[in-house]
Amino acid sequence: MGVFPEDTEIRVSLLIKLWVAEGFLKPISGKSLEVVAEDYFNDLIDRNLILVHTRTTSGKIKFCKIHDLLRDLCLREAEKEKFLFFLRKNSPDSLQCLNTERRIVVHSGTSYNENSHQLSYGFQSTSVARSFISDSVGYMPPFTCRLLRVLQADSAKLYLGSSREDEYFIKDVFQLVNLWHLAFQVESNLNLVYLLWNLQTLIIKSTPWQTVALSEIWLMPHLRHVFVDKFHHPDPPCVEYMPVFVLRNLQTLLMITNFKCSEDVVKRIPNIKKLQLCYKGSEEDLERYCLNNLGHLHKLESLTCEFYFSKKRIRNYLVQNITFPQSLKKLTLEGSRLHWDEMSSKVGSLPLLQVLKLKEHSCIGPKWVPDEGQFCSLKFLLIEWCEDLEYWMADNANFPRLEKLVLRFLDNLKEVPSGIGDIPTLRPIQLTHCSHYAVFSAKKIVDGQEELGNEDLKVQVLAQAKDEIVKRLESRNFQVQTASW
Template identity: 60%
Template sequence: MAAYAALVNVMHIIEQIQLHPSPPISLDQKQVQSLTENITFLQEFLEVYPHDGSQEAYDLEGRIRDATHAAEDLIESHIVDRIHGGSTSSYQNLWKVIKDIVDRIRCGSTSSHGENSNDLYQDLGQVIKDIDFIKKEVVEIKAKKEIQDDKLHRQYSMPSVGSWRTSAPASENIMVGVDDILNEILERLTGHQSKRLLIPIVGMGGIGKTTLARNVYAKPIIKEYFDICAWVTVSQDYNLQEILLEILLSSKKDESSRETLRGMSEEELGEKIYKTLSGRRYLIVMDDMWSIEVWDKLKFFFPDNNNRSRIMITTRQSNLSFHLIGSHGFRMKLLDDDKSWNLLCKNVFGEEGCPRELEKIGKKIAETCKGLPLSIAVIGGLLAKSERTPPYWKYIAENLNPIVNLEDGAHCLKILSLSYDNLPVHLKPCFLYMGVFPEDMAIPVSRLVKLWVAEGFLKPISEKCLEEVAEDYLKHLIDRNLISVHRRGSSGKIKSCKIHDLLRDLCLREAQKEKFFCVPREHSPNMLQSINTERCIVVHSSTWRYDEYSRQLRSLICDFQGYTPPHTCILLRVLQGDDMSSYIQETSKDVNFGTDIFQLVNLRYLALTVGPHLNPKLTSSMGLLWNLQTLIIKGGISHRLAVAPSEIWMMPHLRHVMLEKLYLPDPPSVEEEKPVFVLRNLQTLSEVINFRCGEDVVKRIPNIKKLKVVYSNRFDEGSRRYRTYNFSRLHKLETLACGSFSMRGSYLSRNLTFPHSLRKLTLWGTSLGWEEMSSKVGSLPLLQVLKLDIISCEGPEWKPVEGQFCSLKYLQIQSCDDLEYWTADETNFPLLEQLVLVDLTELKEVPSGIGDIPTLRSIELTYCDSAVNSAKKIADEQEELGNLDLQVQVVLKNKILESLQTRNFKLGKN
């Protein structure tokens, strides 16, 4: 929802100006107070009264969005003008555009600008009046809605058409690939547990939850086993009285007529249900439940007769399932390619087989549906009543998503849109933003979170940084089955996620409708006409070229090489590109970022990839980027440094700085700098070469969470200057990667110390003794992931001390060439889940006590041939003890012996 996102973003802009030690502009405090009050009021209105789908709601939100955009345009363009002195024609043209926007959104106000059109105070004052005018209109709307809601509550009015359905169809629907879960549900329904059970079926919209429940409900064994079976569909806009009424009617145990029952109150209906169900074994199916609220109101009417009664629930909300029973319940997954093809065949041909000439293209169609039964059912229905020829099926395969939405758009889109409509308003911008990423992309969560923060639509939460807010929002979207987890890291955190193609299409459609962002599609006849009004543009096509973007463009994301934004886009906040060569100028031996990129003074997010022949060297003009939060530069000459200017220490809004080889100068002395800048927001800093962790640096980065440093003789300045003992003073540090080249046994390695806040530690080339490893690392109370890479530790034997590594879950030891023996059991690693050993050529055996650790799930050995027999022995012993959860996988340098394989012991590929 673009209006809400715009409101939150303006609040961020005001806050960033006020928090900056040396802000580029100053705002009138009375205007700030007035603007803040109005924006806060409109935010709260949108949170309480979400979009109802009406044209009036679209119009109102459009006016809120435009007025709020005008406010941010005025403020940010004034910043540009102030920093650059207003000397270029581009800025003068920009002011003309801004004035046009202000005039366009006046909402009927007749007051005019003062004589000086560049006067921020006057222009912002006019926009505040416009927003205040909208606020007054919203006050009236809010009052009317409260009256209507009160009437609905008192009169028990009927729900809107389609908000509930009466009963499940008696016949079974076509299903494929869910026999196992169907049988599990039947077993749970008819099992011996006497107390009343709740059985949730969870999954994304269109995945087949209701179909599965219908098939279960229609089984003869269910009708025989339960005295009473009742089905009610709850949906989003439920009406409690109607739900109770339908339960009574579908149970077929009450002789009262619908008219008689409709005259009863909720309490009377509930009491009647309780009496009807008492003493009987019952099954109630509550289909399409969206909130725990409805269950909290209904649960008192379902007695626990201690006679194996059951309540089956279908929902898209994983968190609802957790609330009900403390687990995911029966979670439905997308179909694989074979099951998708099987389901498509059944929908198209019934019991007949598919003609051979259609099989190949048919499998491609099924694969393109990405395992969503709803998509397969819609396209199957189309193919069943259409010509069965290879050319026609090929056309369908090449145009699948548009055809699915067109063929049964009212049904298919409505089902998926329900999930979006049900989202709280603060989650809607986050969900829509998923459409920014290319189809089928495994979206890196780290990148997604940084973009969400930079775009400015995350509402702050007390005691949490914005990245933590973003991670919470992502989890909420996953719980609602709108986004799926693609990969988790060694610590269990989500590394990447995915969105189904049809849901992405929904994002694109809603985003375009709300003017949230635009993804240009080639050969679109209307695209060129509207492109110059967009504020966020995402370019995926390598053939797309267009140079007349709006001067109000705020975000430009280019996922292909050789493209740069026009220089007129001076208000950009987010810029991401794969090859930005035209922004780079060659000077002598280095390659500097040119002055053009530093005209974009409002940048918050700058992520660029440079060619392998270039060496990025940041100039002092970088300090103009007063509000920069994220700087990511990839590529460049592998053996050259990217030298940061001293101005980097005067950029207080920095949150993440990530370059492949970064030279970081010392902070300016206090005498030279007024005021002193503390980078309180800085969380990520990598990859810093020969990082000098002096006291002045520690004070400047008090909240650093993730740090990667590399020490090398190639750029050596004397290891005593590095002060690695000060790492322990970085009290918020959670992830540290520290490596050393050609400095084995040095002063640097001997003086390494670590903060107790560490959760993940990666070392290489540090040449620590194994005793040092135990004393310095083993005592870290929160450490969950430890990766010991090449020559991180030296010595033939490691004897961990009892009681150490108390939180460690993941341990990797790689290329520690002289390690021969080590001991380990549950007293050393009580919570260990994964053990990974790589290229330990001298290791004689895996410690036998490892297998006794109750939490251990996997052991992986790669090129540790001498230790294979001990790993095999551990797997066999655990299998004999009934521990089938522990899996051991081995990759050998020598010939793979297939005869070694067992259920718990797998041989991987070399």
């Protein structure tokens, strides 16, 4: 825990990836290393050693924090045991002992940021380093650290070309053949031509106008997590003298552009759990994406699909072709333009679905009437920018386990369904920039529940600062916040 700066909101998924890459965890029969890590993490939470900061919509802990005093204790013990070397401010003598350190941390607050050459010189002898973690924009470790297993430097920018003294280059990073965990930023369009055979986690951040193509990941059998901005994922390469592996360990693949879900590709990622897809470009390419094969990903738990095509063509294609696996627990749709009844038939029967996010233009049409018995496991529902929606029928028979409802930018919605208030598990309803009709109906629902003795249901409204009508509705269980748009 000492590798994170003071008062940092620590992303739990990153923390777990680092634990796995460092080799701290022993496998347990029937459990992946990530599940073992979650068990350890929850134990630390139960002991109040780590604090919960925010949760995901499904209830998992997304960010955590650690008390400053406990973090100081971590650092003292880490230094005492020579487990971790933390480069502190204004301590030039500390650079002299780097040649024996195995885990090195450099934060942006260190005085060396102003003189990276001094820092680079001190790191020349770090041949035994196994882990390097930095949030500094201006520094990467020297590429003589051939034993490095963890390189977490997602604030550092890498470039294409030949090495210069003041820049760091992708070809140099891909000489670190023992890496298990790699995170960095790229400043150029990137096609990787180097293989890191042992790599388990790959995180590449890029700027909006750049793309990343990674055909080599099909040849990296140990990959567990891939997160790449603007990721164009090519088909498996046809290389006669090199095998194309089944990536049995791959669990996470984000954010991929125009991913072709052919039978061959789906068979090569049988254990994928989290997948984010984005489709755009020529409408003539729709057929070759083979979205009907998504239903064969039987371990998939979280899926995001974004579409950027014309209105009619994309809807017709998706109605006929897209299928979702029964294992899904979380689904996010954007630009799919399904009619509400089509969305219900495709999604409503998924038995394990707990989180559904319907974003901009995901659904079209003025009326949504789900069938009884649909969405039986749904806990979180978001409807956003579906401007056609006027009427919506819902009650305890449709959403028996709903815990949170979020409605955003629904200008034409005539009312929040009155039956929503009868769902016993529902706690907050959040409305952001919705019609006055929707706000008034939400007020009526919460008042009716108060009369029945239900004080658990809360409504939270975000309205324009000048909206005096909504402000006057505020009460104990009907909270109003204002903002300027």
